[in-house]
Amino acid sequence: MSSQSPIPWFDDFIGVAYRYYDLRMNVVPLFSERKKAAKLWLDTIHRWLDHSIKIRFVENDDKYWFIMGADSQNNQTNLSFFKLLAKSENYERFKKGHGGEAYLRLGVYSDKFLEDVKRDAICNCGHSAEDHDKNDNDSCLYEICNCKKFKSFQVNLLKKKKTVTDILFLEEKNVKDDPLAWNCLNVNKYSKIK
Ligand SMILES: [Zn+2]
Numbered sequence: 337m338s339s340q341s342p343i344p345w346f347d348d349f350i351g352v353a354y355r356y357y358d359l360r361m362n363v364v365p366l367f368s369e370r371k372k373a374a375k376l377w378l379d380t381i382h383r384w385l386d387h388s389i390k391i392r393f394v395e396n397d398d399k400y401w402f403i404m405g406a407d408s409q410n411n412q413t414n415l416s417f418f419k420l421l422a423k424s425e426n427y428e429r430f431k432k433g434h435g436g437e438a439y440l441r442l443g444v445y446s447d448k449f450l451e452d453v454k455r456d457a458i459c460n461c462g463h464s465a466e467d468h469d470k471n472d473n474d475s476c477l478y479e480i481c482n483c484k485k486f487k488s489f490q491v492n493l494l495k496k497k498k499t500v501t502d503i504l505f506l507e508e509k510n511v512k513d514d515p516l517a518w519n520c521l522n523v524n525k526y527s528k529i530k
């Protein structure tokens with residue numbers, strides 16, 4: 337099998353969120369800028385043929401490769417997506433609950449600091465905003481906690497969506513059975529180990 341993909345691989349996004357929204361699970365590649373996400377949707381994903389969209393998850397210990405590609409009505413602007421990510425609770429929930437299909441949406445990820453949130457917002461340290469001290473650099477008031485500054489995040493989903501019905505979870509040792517996943521790892525992993 338050739339290791340050359342005619343479709344460029346793209347990994348210039350932050351990560352992937354998994355959310356229930358509109359009754360189906362959503363797979364949400366995340367961007368820091370709304371403009372960039374909207375342009376990528378218009379140029380690339382909007383032109384994908386829904387039934388051809390494939391999402392592959394290739395697991396390796398506590399990490400996984402997120403891999404996504406499709407046939408496009410415009411090959412010039414087509415891209416395939418990949419990202420090596422750490423397994424998370426939301427990922428595991430998606431794996432168990434997707435039922436063979438999902439909506440694909442893009443999302444905008446933003447950091448939130450103490451001045452941006454309500455009192456009951458939860459910090460990455462697990463404690464709420466009101467347990468952080470404005471007069472001490474927004475650090476956490478719990479003595480057992482080593483959080484030095486309140487930080488949380490927000491994900492906004494863009495409205496446009498595509499339905500994905502071709503979703504597979506693979507072990508890395510079986511990756512050769514799947515052309516898209518095999519191509520991805522070949523180009524982005526194996527050919528880089530010299
Ligand atoms: Zn804390």
Ligand SMILES: [Zn+2]
Pocket residue numbers: 459460461462463468475476483484485486487
């Ligand atoms: Zn905190």
